[in-house]
Amino acid sequence: MARERFFLELAPPDEQLAGLPHVVIVGGGFAGLKAAHALSGRPVRVTLIDKRNFNLFQPLLYQVASGLVSEADVASPLRQMVGQAPNIQVLLGEVVDIDPAAREVVFNDRRLAFDHLILATGSGSTYFGHEEWREHAPPMKILEHADEVRRRLLTALEEAEQTPDRERRRHLQSVVVVGGGPSGCELAGSVNEMLRHAVARDFKQLDPDDCKVTLVDPGERLLRAMHPSLSDAAGRYLRSRGVELLLGGRVQAIASERVTLTAPGGERTLEAATICWTAGVRASHLGKLLAERSGCPLDRGGRVIVNPDFSIPDHPSIRVVGDLCAYSHTADGKPLPGMASPAVQMGGWVAADILAAQEGRSHAPFRWTDFGSMAVIGPLCAVADLRGLRVSGPIGWLLWGLAHLAFMPANENRLTLLTKWLWTIGTRQRASLLITGRPDQHMGVDVGLERLEAADPGVRAPGCSA
The missing domain is CATH 3.50.50.100 (FAD/NAD(P)-binding domain)
Structure with missing residues (x-):
């Protein structure tokens, strides 16, 4: 017997999911994807919304730009990564409004109710007013x-x-x-x-x-x-x-x-x-929208200042993670950096916290494990600072490669990346030196409510209320 299908509230949900808490995750990056993985197969109904249908491994974008690897090597379809879990539905669209009081998000001209909302829409570029x-x-x-x-x-x-x-x-x-x-x-x-x-x-x-x-x-x-x-x-x-x-x-x-x-x-x-x-880096425009709707504070970079459990004041059901949040509840009081490792840890902890609350269990406070930072600067050469262990050159490159392969969410991409890196090292040839598209055709691609703000900064998005 074929399993039942469901789509939003337009049809009766799957019988087994009808009474479960609904977790809506906005953003399929490092934090959002980790949260979805952690909730996969658990007693919750999950809806993952993203305006792109893939997860992008952003740290390797420069390799696409310089012809080392292709687009598919650093991006993986979200439906293949988490959409096959029976309790997870992946939807394509951009959230243009949030109603904290009604616990609803607006996207694709419809409203979607949530019991828990995880905002993980990341960051974009800023030109400092230019x-x-x-x-x-x-x-x-x-x-x-x-x-x-x-x-x-x-x-x-x-x-x-x-x-x-x-x-x-x-x-x-x-x-x-x-x-x-x-x-x-x-x-x-x-x-x-x-x-x-x-x-x-x-x-x-x-x-x-x-x-x-x-x-x-x-x-x-x-x-x-x-x-x-x-x-x-x-x-x-x-x-x-x-x-x-x-x-x-x-x-x-x-x-x-x-x-x-x-x-x-x-x-x-x-x-x-x-x-x-x-x-320049700026937080997703969704942070500004959330502040307008809920009164939550933002830092100078537009990031949402969150509580120790990543919730916002007066709205414990709304969590903000990844590059969109400003989390300063650390031992030294410094905000967590906008990197893959903190984002993954945030997404996993919030998912575990939601499950713990649902089961009536206590949950240990969030503690970030700092794995350090690194940057590759040439063939077989990188610099790495691993919690005080500082290395550079080929050893740094090896650690960099292992770390990036470990954080890469798709096994297929791990294999293709390793193959192309080894090919480049052995031959000095690059696999993706292709000229595609028309001049500047991609420069107007929106990355988050930009079109609406550019048209009139004072105009609210469709479906928004003052």
Whole structure:
């Protein structure tokens, strides 16, 4: 006998699920996916809502941008990952309103009731009030952004191959990366290797020595969240590979193929065919919406300030996890960093806390286990700070690779990534140097209520009440 099907409240739910608490998870990233896994097969009904039908392993987006791996290697369909559990339903859509009093969310022009709500919509990019820079310097937050960066890089090389003017060729072989955090260092290092080896191997007219990658950061050192010794190691390696580091450089303007900044030596203009942005992070727009609806506080970055159990004041049924939350209930009082490891731990703990409350059990307070931080900066070279154990070079790369494979949620992706990494190490060839799409076609892709806010910041989303 075929099992019954259900869809929202439009038809009677499966008989076995009808009386169970309904947990709605918004966002299928690290935190949301972990919560769904933890609730799989448990006595709750789960609805996972995401505007994309896949989970994206965001830390490896730079490898898509630089042609190391393809989109499918860092993304996995949510329905295949958790949707086959009998108590989990995956729905495609964007939540545009939350009614805390009625315990409902609004998406796809319908209202969905919840007993527990887990918001895990992550973060996006910010240009610090200069959104006009976005079209000239793509960020690195979604697959479409990585595709656009790769398209711009490869298109510039193809144009350079047909350009008789050497100065123009040098310009087309130049890249500026803004932001010296882990994403910026990883992108700059990978793009530098791609340019130099692709040019030497695949292009007849181009000179690898004309390739130029400049990494800009306003701080005194790269990777400021890491120990200074690792920052120095990363800087030395990148410089040895030909990457120019412009520290203390504050961007003043970005135009087509041009970055104007102030540096210790005065104002300076950098010209490059490709400009990439990894400098600013902002919380999902859903945090602002939740604050309007519930009165919950936000920090300066737009993250929701949560209670020790990740709930918001006066609404214990609403939990906020991952990059969207500001959690400072730590031993040192410092907020948890926006990384995969804390997000996974948050999602798992909240799911366990919901189950414990349902069963009348007490649940130990949340305690974050800090596994450290790391960044890969070149072939077989990475820096890693593992709770005081600081390593760099090949050992750092090995630890980095093992950690990323461990956090990768899909076994198929683990296998394909390992295969492509080993292939690249052995051959110096990249598997995904494809030019796809039309120029700038992906730059207008929304990543969370952006279209509505851009149209009129004072206008509420459809279905919203003042």
